[in-house]
Amino acid sequence: MTDTAAQPAPTGRAARLRSSANREQLLLLAGIPVLVLVVLGGWVAWRLTADLDDIEARQLAWDAIGRLTWQHVRLTVVATVLVLLIAVPLGIMLTRRGFSRAAPLVVGVANIGQAAPAIGLVVLFAIWLGFDFWTAIVAFTLYGILPVLRNTIVGLQGVDATLVEAGRGMGMSAAEVLWRIELPLAVPVIMAGVRTALVLVVGVASFATFIDAGGLGALIQTGITLFRTSVLVSGGLLIALLALVVDWLGRVLETAVRPKGL
Amino acid sequence: MTDQPISGVDLELVDVTKSYPGQERPAVDGLTLHVPAGEIVMFIGPSGCGKTTSLKMINRLIEPTSGTITIGGDDVRKQKVDELRRHIGYVIQGGSLFPHMTVAQNIALVPKLLKWDDKRVEARVDELLDLVNLDPGRYRDRYPRELSGGQQQRVGVARGLASDPPVVLMDEPFGAVDPITRSRLQDELMSIQSELRKTIVCVTHDIDEAVKLGDRICILQEGAQVAQYDTPEHVLAAPANRFVEDFVGAGSGLKQLTLTRVDDIELRSWPTASVGEPVAEVLARAGQAGESSVIVLDQRRRPRAWCWVRDLEGQDRVPPPAGDEVLGVDRRATLNDALDDMLSSSYGAAVVTGRRDEFLGVVDFASVTRHIQETAQQVEASAGSGPDGTERT
Amino acid sequence: MQERADIVYGGYQHVSLVVQCVALAAVIAFLLAVLVTRVPALEGLANAVSAIGLTLPSFALLGFLLPLLGIGPGPAVAAVTFYAVLPILRNAVVALQGVDRTLLESARGMGMGAVATLLRVQLPLAWPVILAGIRTSTQMSMGVAAIAAVVLGPGLGGYIFSGLEQIGNANALYSALVGTIGVVLLALVLDALLLLLGRLTTSKGIRA
Known part of the structure; x- marks a missing residue:
């Protein structure tokens, strides 16, 4: 990144857009942790000093919060890992010769699926599979597949065809070209999809509480049913902070795995 | 072969045809061509004449429909395709360097596929960078985007030569750089070739490039029909037919200048x-x-x-x-x-x-000017048509 | 029959909520985008805010809005509008910046005022990209509106939650399917309509 002497300086609008995109990414990378720490600090201070009634104190007990957070994180991580394991290989397959015709169809179906409300999916799966951690995982995984699948396909299709041909022409096998040329070049796009999926999943994981699969959504639900604003707002706040942390981790990962030459 | 400085081998195309389903006429129709070891042959012709298709059939990026291609006597179709390609250099327009790999990694790709040991690969990378006039210490660890177009193209040539292949295929290798850089790169290729003497097949659309680089020029018509296959001198002095004449263009007398080396x-x-x-x-x-x-x-x-x-x-x-x-x-x-x-x-x-x-x-x-005058007189004497080249100075 | 009428009414409410909120959001987003393109310093901020906004889970936002706006359509409208603004804002900023500067200069040179330039030159040229943002927003809003049923917002989301409450009962599946599939179908219909709107409102000169 330091030595670009030999490269002609990019000019005009493209450069401006790129530099503004970089500025935004930097702002978010540096700003999100600050924002999260400040808000979380404020909430902790409030929690330590607030005068809570019995119900509030029980709902907002430290160990209860810790347990719900852990459940939320676990739901998010497990579902995202499954999303990766399914969507990336599927995306690769759909860009290989022979299957590429099916790609628009699969993406179309996945697009329609995306229009389905997440809460509806969760309820339908609960009716089918029962109230369970794994039911929630199945619903969330299905929900998170689309962005990764779509970005994997778009990222791989976006790799310059002459580079692929150059690789084959030099005597790399199809698998070698995939691993050493296509996937590394598609990584930035795929990772953007992974971050989108992470954020989606951490959001829909708040619905897990409706089917007894845990997570911070419980605070909102009890806040509503018991008319406790403090519990309600605490739930909203903690989920939002968790989502920001997950998004931030996604951004860090995105920056870290981006091939250096790009 | 070993006691000669030629490191290339003979390349032979016999009645090679490529037809695509749904197309009435074959893209390449019965091309037969012998490329002697250690020579540069330039494929040139109008777009769509099948020159690139012909080139890509040699390393089987395109599989011929029929016919035989042999490299050093070995039928390319009898070899494993990836193995075959690792022993044929391939240089593409703009270099087509992999942007996520450093210069060294790009060049080292094929040697590593061939399982050379690290020491040998490293030495080879430096040797090749030196050969294409890039200081290894300075450029080895750069990424392609940190290089100028000409430098990228030099690395592309180095990459094509990495495994010391006897045959090198080039597809409009210098098409993407400015004229001054292009002529510099052409010079460098010629001096490399005078050292290595590979068998090189190079597709171009630039007749000046063909005349300058080629030991022979192969002018192709639609369906990769050979209109003329001869040395640049003969193509310029005695075009085989109207097609070649038109293609080589007016002022071919002036092009004789491109035949004279500074040497x-x-x-x-x-x-x-x-x-x-x-x-x-x-x-x-x-x-x-x-x-x-x-x-x-x-x-x-x-x-x-x-x-x-x-x-x-x-x-x-x-x-x-x-x-x-x-x-x-x-x-x-x-x-x-x-x-x-x-x-x-x-x-x-x-x-x-x-x-x-x-x-x-x-x-x-x-x-x-002295030399131009001499050449003009010679050409006038032999071809009967006076070039107007002297007016240029 | 009564039941079918209820479903149709729920669907109507759902679409009505989304359409109104997205329309409102489009106006807000456009005005914000104009502001952002006039004051370059705001651009990074606007993008960062919209990126952070999009990471906020809708359920969490509803949690904040409920104490402020009470049970009912209030938080639903606020939440749907909030999310709908973000994609449109992002696209509108990019699109307005993408308008060729020489065109703006020539518009000024012809004696058009700032507002006329904005509405007669910039908006028509930026419109296809802004509309793409509106389509994204609409799809997202259909889902957010479904979740708004948790605070008794209007629309089809209620069927999903009543399905949830009745699990074990034969009606549960029917209810949940009505809610889920209803939202999907309406989302597809709305998207098709927006596509049509795009065909009709995009100048022939810049249509791809």
Whole structure:
């Protein structure tokens, strides 16, 4: 990144857009942790000093919060890992010769699926599979597949065809070209999809509480049913902070795995 | 084969045809061609004539429908395709470097596929960078986007030569760079070729490039029908038919100039100066030679800058030149290139370099015009049509 | 029959909520985008805010809005509008910046005022990209509106939650399917309509 002497300086609008995109990414990378720490600090201070009634104190007990957070994180991580394991290989397959015709169809179906409300999916799966951690995982995984699948396909299709041909022409096998040329070049796009999926999943994981699969959504639900604003707002706040942390981790990962030459 | 400096092998295409389903006429229709070991053959023809298809059938990026292609007597279809390609160099327009790999990683790809050990790969990378005139220490670990177009293309050539393949295929290798860089790259390719003597098949759309680089030119018509396959001299002097005549174009007499190498003209010496040398010595040398300018050489004796004597006066030592470009034309460059160079510099002479860009001497207007006149007379005498090339000067 | 009428009414409410909120969001987003393109310093901020906004889970936002706006359509409208603004804002900023500067200069040179330039030159040229943002927003809003049923917002989301409450009962599946599939179908219909709107409102000169 330091030595670009030999490269002609990019000019005009493209450069401006790129530099503004970089500025935004930097702002978010540096700003999100600050924002999260400040808000979380404020909430902790409030929690330590607030005068809570019995119900509030029980709902907002430290160990209860810790347990719900852990459940939320676990739901998010497990579902995202499954999303990766399914969507990336599927995306690769759909860009290989022979299957590429099916790609628009699969993406179309996945697009329609995306229009389905997440809460509806969760309820339908609960009716089918029962109230369970794994039911929630199945619903969330299905929900998170689309962005990764779509970005994997778009990222791989976006790799310059002459580079692929150059690789084959030099005597790399199809698998070698995939691993050493296509996937590394598609990584930035795929990772953007992974971050989108992470954020989606951490959001829909708040619905897990409706089917007894845990997570911070419980605070909102009890806040509503018991008319406790403090519990309600605490739930909203903690989920939002968790989502920001997950998004931030996604951004860090995105920056870290981006091939250096790009 | 081993006791000759030729490292290329014979390449033979026999009745090679490629037809695509749904297309009435084959893209390549019964192409038969013999490329002798160690020669450069230029495929040229109008777009859609099948020249690139023909090229890609040699390394089986496109599988022929029928016919045989042999490299050094071995049928390409009898070999495993990836193994085959690892032993055929492949150089593409713009270099097609992998942007996520460093220069060294790009060049090392094929040797690593061939399981060379790390020491040997490393040494080979440096050797090749040196061969294409890029300082290994400086460029090895750069990424392609940190290189200029010409430098990327040089790395592309180095990558194509990495496994020391006997046959190298080039697909419009210098199509994506500016004319001055292109002519420099062509010179370098020729000097590399004079060292290595590979069998090279190169697709181009530029007749000047074909004339300059080719030992032979293969002019193709639609369906890869060979319109003429001959040395540049013969193609220019005696086009086989109207098609070739039109293709080679008017002013082909002038193109004869591209047939003459700087090498063919006697070089003049010129006072030089080394970076860091005491100016007094340089001034004395220039005075002795009666010249008002000197050529500054770096420690590898590569010419880097012209310098007026008056600009040196008052300084203690010769200052290092700005930039990292090497000056002048290769000794394999054509008279055309040399003239271009002279006209664009204000020193009335073109610097000529040899192996690894080492300084050899200069050519000046007088010697070039003298040679042009001689050539014009010769051509007039042999072909009966007078070139108007002399008017150019 | 009554039941079918209820479903149709729920669908109507759902679409009505989304359409109104997205329309409102489009106006807000456009005005914000104009502001952002006039004051370059705001651009990074606007993008960062919209990136952070999009990471906020809708359920969490509803949690904040409920104490402020009470049970009912209030938080639903606020949440749907909030999310709908973000994609449109992002696209509008990019699109307005993408308008060729020489065109703006020539518009000024012809004597058009700032507002006329904005509405007669910039908006028509930026419109296809802005509309793409509106389509994204609409799809997202259909889902957010479904979740708004948790605070008793209007629309089809209620069927999903009543399905949830009745699990174990034969009606549960029917209810949940009505809610889920209803939202999907309406989302597809709305998207098709927006596509049509795009065909009709995009100048022939810049249509791809």
